[in-house]
Amino acid sequence: MARPSNKERKTSIMKQALELFSKEGFYSTTMPQIAKKVGMSVGNFYNYFNSKETLAKELIRYISGILGEEMRTINESKANYKDKIHAVVTMYFEMATKRPEMIQYFLRVYLSNREVFEDGCEGMVCVSDFVTEIMIFFEEGVRCGELRDQDFYSAFGLFMGYLGGMAFLNGEKILPHALKSYRDSIAMNIYNALRTYP
Amino acid sequence: MIRKEIVERIEGEARVDYEIEEDKIAFAQISFPHFRGMERILEGAPAHDALMITPRICGICGHAHLMAAVRAIESAYAAAGSPIFITPKAHALREITLYLELVQNHIKWFYLTVIPALQPLCTETLPKTSGAFAPVALSNRILALFAGQAPHSAYAIPGGVTCDPSELEQNQALGMLEELEKLLVSDLLGTNIAAYMEIQNLEALTALSGDFSYIINEMEKNGLQGIGQSHDRFLVLGEHTLVSPAKITHTTLRMVDNDKVSEDDTNTFAKGGFTYGKNALYKGMFFETGPMARAMARLDPLIKNIHRRHKDALITRIAARVHETVLLITEIRRLLRSLDLEQESFRAPMPISRLSAEGVGIVEAPRGPLIHRVKLKSGIIERYDIITPTQWNLAHGTRENPGPAQRALMGANPHHSDIIFRSFDVCSVCTTH
Amino acid sequence: MNIIWLQGVTCNGNTHSFLNHPHLATLLDHFTLIHHPVLPCAHTLRAVMEKDLPCDILIIEGAIQDNLNRADHDVLGRIIHYAAKANHIIAAGTCASFGGIHRQIDPEHIGGLVFQGDESSGPLMAYRDKIINLPGCPIHPEWLANVLLSLRENRTPKTDALLRPLSLYAYLVHNGCLRNEYFEWKVDAKHFGTKEGCLYYEQGCQAPYTHGSCNKILWNGVSSKTRAGTPCLGCTEPTFPKRNLFETLTHMSIPATMPEGIPKRTYLTVSGVAKSFHIKRLESPLIPKKSDA
Ligand code: SF4
Numbered sequence: 001m002a003r004p005s006n007k008e009r010k011t012s013i014m015k016q017a018l019e020l021f022s023k024e025g026f027y028s029t030t031m032p033q034i035a036k037k038v039g040m041s042v043g044n045f046y047n048y049f050n051s052k053e054t055l056a057k058e059l060i061r062y063i064s065g066i067l068g069e070e071m072r073t074i075n076e077s078k079a080n081y082k083d084k085i086h087a088v089v090t091m092y093f094e095m096a097t098k099r100p101e102m103i104q105y106f107l108r109v110y111l112s113n114r115e116v117f118e119d120g121c122e123g124m125v126c127v128s129d130f131v132t133e134i135m136i137f138f139e140e141g142v143r144c145g146e147l148r149d150q151d152f153y154s155a156f157g158l159f160m161g162y163l164g165g166m167a168f169l170n171g172e173k174i175l176p177h178a179l180k181s182y183r184d185s186i187a188m189n190i191y192n193a194l195r196t197y198p
Numbered sequence: 199m200i201r202k203e204i205v206e207r208i209e210g211e212a213r214v215d216y217e218i219e220e221d222k223i224a225f226a227q228i229s230f231p232h233f234r235g236m237e238r239i240l241e242g243a244p245a246h247d248a249l250m251i252t253p254r255i256c257g258i259c260g261h262a263h264l265m266a267a268v269r270a271i272e273s274a275y276a277a278a279g280s281p282i283f284i285t286p287k288a289h290a291l292r293e294i295t296l297y298l299e300l301v302q303n304h305i306k307w308f309y310l311t312v313i314p315a316l317q318p319l320c321t322e323t324l325p326k327t328s329g330a331f332a333p334v335a336l337s338n339r340i341l342a343l344f345a346g347q348a349p350h351s352a353y354a355i356p357g358g359v360t361c362d363p364s365e366l367e368q369n370q371a372l373g374m375l376e377e378l379e380k381l382l383v384s385d386l387l388g389t390n391i392a393a394y395m396e397i398q399n400l401e402a403l404t405a406l407s408g409d410f411s412y413i414i415n416e417m418e419k420n421g422l423q424g425i426g427q428s429h430d431r432f433l434v435l436g437e438h439t440l441v442s443p444a445k446i447t448h449t450t451l452r453m454v455d456n457d458k459v460s461e462d463d464t465n466t467f468a469k470g471g472f473t474y475g476k477n478a479l480y481k482g483m484f485f486e487t488g489p490m491a492r493a494m495a496r497l498d499p500l501i502k503n504i505h506r507r508h509k510d511a512l513i514t515r516i517a518a519r520v521h522e523t524v525l526l527i528t529e530i531r532r533l534l535r536s537l538d539l540e541q542e543s544f545r546a547p548m549p550i551s552r553l554s555a556e557g558v559g560i561v562e563a564p565r566g567p568l569i570h571r572v573k574l575k576s577g578i579i580e581r582y583d584i585i586t587p588t589q590w591n592l593a594h595g596t597r598e599n600p601g602p603a604q605r606a607l608m609g610a611n612p613h614h615s616d617i618i619f620r621s622f623d624v625c626s627v628c629t630t631h
Numbered sequence: 632m633n634i635i636w637l638q639g640v641t642c643n644g645n646t647h648s649f650l651n652h653p654h655l656a657t658l659l660d661h662f663t664l665i666h667h668p669v670l671p672c673a674h675t676l677r678a679v680m681e682k683d684l685p686c687d688i689l690i691i692e693g694a695i696q697d698n699l700n701r702a703d704h705d706v707l708g709r710i711i712h713y714a715a716k717a718n719h720i721i722a723a724g725t726c727a728s729f730g731g732i733h734r735q736i737d738p739e740h741i742g743g744l745v746f747q748g749d750e751s752s753g754p755l756m757a758y759r760d761k762i763i764n765l766p767g768c769p770i771h772p773e774w775l776a777n778v779l780l781s782l783r784e785n786r787t788p789k790t791d792a793l794l795r796p797l798s799l800y801a802y803l804v805h806n807g808c809l810r811n812e813y814f815e816w817k818v819d820a821k822h823f824g825t826k827e828g829c830l831y832y833e834q835g836c837q838a839p840y841t842h843g844s845c846n847k848i849l850w851n852g853v854s855s856k857t858r859a860g861t862p863c864l865g866c867t868e869p870t871f872p873k874r875n876l877f878e879t880l881t882h883m884s885i886p887a888t889m890p891e892g893i894p895k896r897t898y899l900t901v902s903g904v905a906k907s908f909h910i911k912r913l914e915s916p917l918i919p920k921k922s923d924a
């Protein structure tokens with residue numbers, strides 16, 4: 001078996017760290033814990049990430065990259081905005097179900113511990129892959145006349161706040177049904193809130 | 199006998215049919231053959247587009263159109279109960295750039311219009327027309343320091359001006375103004391500004407050595423001083439630092455009421471007539487507008503002195519314009535010095551999309567009052583009406599009640615028709631916007 | 632070289648702009664003005680209309696309108712007459728180049744020499760090879776002077792697809808604007824009347840997709856619209872005049888028109904990141920006022 005490359009190593013560290021962070025929180029998770037989980041000596045581990053902050057920032061870039069990729073596929077599809085919104089909701093809920101740690105990390109670590117991200121992850125810097133695609137999503141929706149023109153953040157907040165809120169309720173096991181079962185009605189709600197009215 | 203003439207080398211083109219009886223002009227029918235329809239393209243446009251489109255009505259006085267447009271929109275704000283208070287700095291900047299446009303206009307008119315038209319009537323060789331180039335370019339350069347460019351700036355907007363000059367621009371402007379003064383002193387006036395400002399009568403003026411007095415002297419020598427008298431009725435409608443609205447009949451000054459201004463289109467093609475020019479009237483009467491009117495309203499000692507002798511003749515009309523140039527420059531300097539750069543350039547008014555009202559903007563353009571009337575609905579132009587100064591001066595009346603230029607031509611020697619006509623600084627492009 | 636300057640439907644702005652050239656007299660020494668609407672010249676308009684005068688360079692100012700008469704003659708007919716004779720034809724200003732403001736009035740019958748907006752057609756198509764477009768509303772005096780000097784040296788300027796000389800129009804008006812750093816770091820002008828901030832995000836600046844050297848060869852030698860805080864109105868382009876020019880057209884706060892040639896995704900990535908940083912220097916007034924304290 002070939003030795004895993006540096007990049008593969010890093011990815012595997014990030015996956016494990018993601019789980020720990022999203023479960024235990026940022027401050028309760030220590031570097032030795034993560035090293036242990038990936039089966040590495042602490043010294044070697046530091047060759048990959050020289051601090052917990054660096055790792056945390058890499059992680060958010062990693063998640064934003066994956067979500068951005070997914071959004072880009074939707075952006076480039078030929079569907080109408082009703083279907084596109086449905087596709088985004090589906091994608092997000094699948095992510096929240098299959099890889100809950102990603103969404104949980106975003107909500108519990110990135111949004112809750114802003115101080116960690118202050119230096120180097122200001123504003124949108126580390127989530128720009130995702131935000132860029134969201135901007136394109138909205139901009140093109142208005143351009144083709146399917147979405148109503150409004151301030152970016154009023155639309156962004158509605159969309160992401162709603163999805164994030166549902167993922168949070170799901171994570172807290174408050175939802176009586178599976179997240180998936182809310183998909184159609186939520187997609188319809190969002191579409192109705194954002195679409196143009198004749 | 200009818201002599202048909204197409205007048206070129208004015209702003210655009212005009213057609214004059216002279217009726218000549220016993221070697222005198224009995225009547226002149228003036229028409230403007232071109233039409234553009236600028237008001238129409240404004241309908242349905244967002245209000246601010248008037249700031250871009252209306253200056254393009256005229257390449258020589260576009261800045262006056264910009265000022266009239268901005269005043270019209272600001273007056274609509276006031277009418278809607280949301281008045282705009284621009285800072286004294288913004289106001290002064292608008293006056294400065296407007297005055298600079300007047301200056302370049304007057305210099306062009308003097309060298310490029312008056313001199314060539316006078317030459318055939320004079321015995322001596324008159325100054326070269328190229329005397330206009332340097333001062334014109336310089337005036338526009340100072341204008342551009344604040345307005346970005348000339349012609350066709352769009353720097354005045356409801357709420358103030360777009361530029362925020364520092365001491366640098368202020369000093370540059372003062373420096374260039376000094377340069378401009380030098381040019382005028384050496385070529386046009388033949389004496390320094392302070393000495394010129396002392397002059398209060400025609401004798402003292404003709405004693406100078408510059409192009410200005412040279413032309414005045416040539417007119418006298420060749421018997422041209424008394425020609426071109428008109429109704430001796432003047433009108434000023436715009437409010438500025440140098441002049442206030444007034445109606446002057448002979449020498450009596452009265453207040454004016456803008457509601458008494460009307461337009462008459464009975465001669466236009468639309469009404470089966472022969473021109474695109476509409477007449478502008480005050481209380482149903484024709485008035486002469488422009489620098490001579492402003493001088494009379496200002497009770498200007500020098501122009502009143504000339505007027506006392508020659509009434510509203512060619513000589514007074516010409517002198518008033520050149521004289522105004524000097525006053526403008528002095529005033530520009532005062533305003534430049536007075537600029538308080540600490541003040542804001544612009545204060546954001548209520549969003550225009552919430553504005554539904556009518557407004558009127560009146561400006562003293564080079565040739566007289568320029569009026570823009572606008573009707574806005576939710577910030578969109580529903581109607582836009584423009585009355586230009588040439589509509590006053592070149593108004594077309596009847597033999598019994600002729601317009602100012604017609605009146606000036608009637609009874610004149612046919613050889614003098616060209617200079618009399620041009621002394622009104624005809625702007626055909628404005629007239630038939 | 633003999634120049635004839637004729638006018639279509641115009642405001643005379645190009646004539647007057649040309650008069651602002653700082654060395655007009657010297658420039659004109661190199662040419663013979665057979666006719667010009669304002670400048671001293673050899674012949675009247677009537678003579679140009681009625682006689683066959685020499686013409687090496689034909690300059691047209693204003694849009695072409697069917698059935699426009701001047702001095703009792705059909706203007707277009709005379710333009711075609713001299714176009715056939717001339718070695719070069721210059722469309723001075725946006726109206727002659729693309730139709731401009733005056734085309735708005737009647738797009739069916741008013742337009743440019745060989746362009747109607749950006750569509751290539753027009754009454755002078757037979758002479759397309761001789762045409763140089765110098766759009767700008769008005770024309771910049773130095774742009775015209777520059778082309779005249781090239782022609783005098785028997786150099787024909789290289790042009791773009793819209794027949795605009797590359798030496799003048801390869802640049803964007805954005806190049807050289809004093810607000811470029813604010814553009815880079817996405818610092819918007821808070822409102823009109825400021826020295827600071829870029830006018831692209833709210834005030835409607837068209838310069839990032841408008842070709843011309845307004846910020847390279849300054850207007851009247853000293854300034855430009857954007858330097859005076861006025862948004863560029865895009866007057867050198869066939870799309871001039873667009874509507875609502877003092878406001879940026881946005882879709883959900885994102886400028887609807889990207890800087891020329893920059894893909895949206897690329898622009899949004901870079902600008903989203905740039906906007907995240909708060910750079911104190913760029914957010915502070917250049918010259919503080921008492922009221923800023
Ligand atoms: S104001 Fe206009 S020209 Fe200047 S940097 Fe911004 S976009 Fe470019």
Ligand code: SF4
Nearest residue numbers: 845856863864865866
């Ligand atoms: S800055 Fe823009 S609008 Fe102004 S003259 Fe140049 S191209 Fe035209």
